[in-house]
Amino acid sequence: MMSESPGMDLPESRRPWRFARGLRTAAVCCLALLPSPAVAAGQSPQEPQQAAAATHDQHDQAEAAQYPNLRIAGFGDVNFSATSKPEGPRGFTLGQFVLHMTSALSPRVTFFGEISLTARGDAGTGSPAATGFNTEVERMIVRFDRNDQLKVSFGRYHTPINWWNTHFHHGHWLQTTIARPEMTQFGGRFIPVHFVGGLVEGSVPAGGMNLNYQAGIGNGRAAVISRGGDAGDSNGNRAVLANVFARPDRPYGLQVGGSVYADTVTLANSREFAERIVAAHAVWQKEEPEFITEFAAVRHRETGGSSATWSRAFYAQVAYRLPWQERLWKPYYRFEHVGIDEADAVFQTVQPLDMSTFGIRYDLSQFAAAKGEYRTWTRGNGVERNHGAFFQVCFTF
């Protein structure tokens, strides 16, 4: 459970300290970001004077000629689905076509961008006619790396309070399964998938524990809560988050961590809610076996209200890379649960879920894979169970 600060749920007009806190945080971020002349030139502030020796200067000059550089990569997927009861798209569907750009602006300043093109179900309708694909800036980040312990960035992120959300992003080829867990679906509402603001992050060895931290301030959910506040926050309260995780040297392959997120959500009908999210994850990243589990609990309390609601979601996924046939086959299973408090006004349109997924992944090459899945799920007590078969070919380029 996260501790609550007094005054968090007070009306906006009674919270001038929050503005001051935001200013202080922004000032700290800017001070950290300001490079010394040496750093701006690509040198470390700790480097002794001999760092300006001729060999380094020559190399820096040669390197400087390489900036800015640009690398483009991408992901794509094609899907097929058949369900016993209609739910979601049927037949063949084009998945997201994702372009990822990386550009080093100097040895310590880097730009990352991610753009997705998603097929629209309403293509050709309306006036003017809707286009066939939606273009979305998924991530746009400019980051300054001071060292391993301190990196400061600004932009649009996948909110770093959920491991899946920040580990696979829109790259379906990277993930074992066809789909993301429901709790972190793009366009979903359970957790805020996108975050616009600033982030401070880093890692310290900590005696082999390899502790990593991320702390951020930014716009929270928009009035349509599945969207981030790209064009500004929907209220005067910034969202804040903190994420800590460890990747110990032993056992190698393990990652465990937890995060907290706090924001005020203003709905389209002007109702205002304090939102608190606590989340945790444990991941065994080796493929023999692979194990991923995450939990998140979301608390909503209306401004001026006395009662709060808790909605919870979790999933557990296990997979195993079979040693035969050149290790190309990887069967997997995932169970996921989304439990929504019926009194939760913010999640009125979020459906509960209990789902089991059985599947297998076959690597067609080192950069393409085919996946087949059987899913069975139900959306709440008394709702008839649904079943479906799903198939995907995904790739990176």
Next chain:
Amino acid sequence: MRRSLLLRIAAALVAIRLIAGPAIGLASGQADTGPIAVVVHPDVPVDNLTLAELRRILLGDREFWPSGVRVTLLIRAPVARERDAALKQVCQMTEAQFRQHWIGKVFRAETPSGPKIVYSAEMAVEQVNRIPGAIAFVDAALAAKGLKVVKIDGRSPGQAGYALRSPGAK
């Protein structure tokens, strides 16, 4: 007469292989049983790395040396035994897993670029001496030629218990 000619050719080939083989192998950095040395740019202020630290560098989890200079990881192209040793013995990964790890690493915006590929041992030696912050894996016999060799867990290449052996070595 034909048989005699064939015998002579075979004998000549064996002789050439015996005389020139080892030298050719060493010259191209292809001695296939010697230890693999971890070498760094002369200005890198590190003399020893633990195997876990080396793994973090190979996987891009550690991006800076203590002096603040960015690590530039140089690694041989696939199939080279230096790469094979690094992936299997340090990262405990297959080639496919290593590639996927780095594609994901760059895609997650955790690092601006993946390792730099070097296509020969000579290129690795030349680059590691030229690029500040560079680290590379080379045949220990080549590393003896004036390169800064980093110990792994306090052991030098060739010492008992040294972590990086050629994949085929016993």
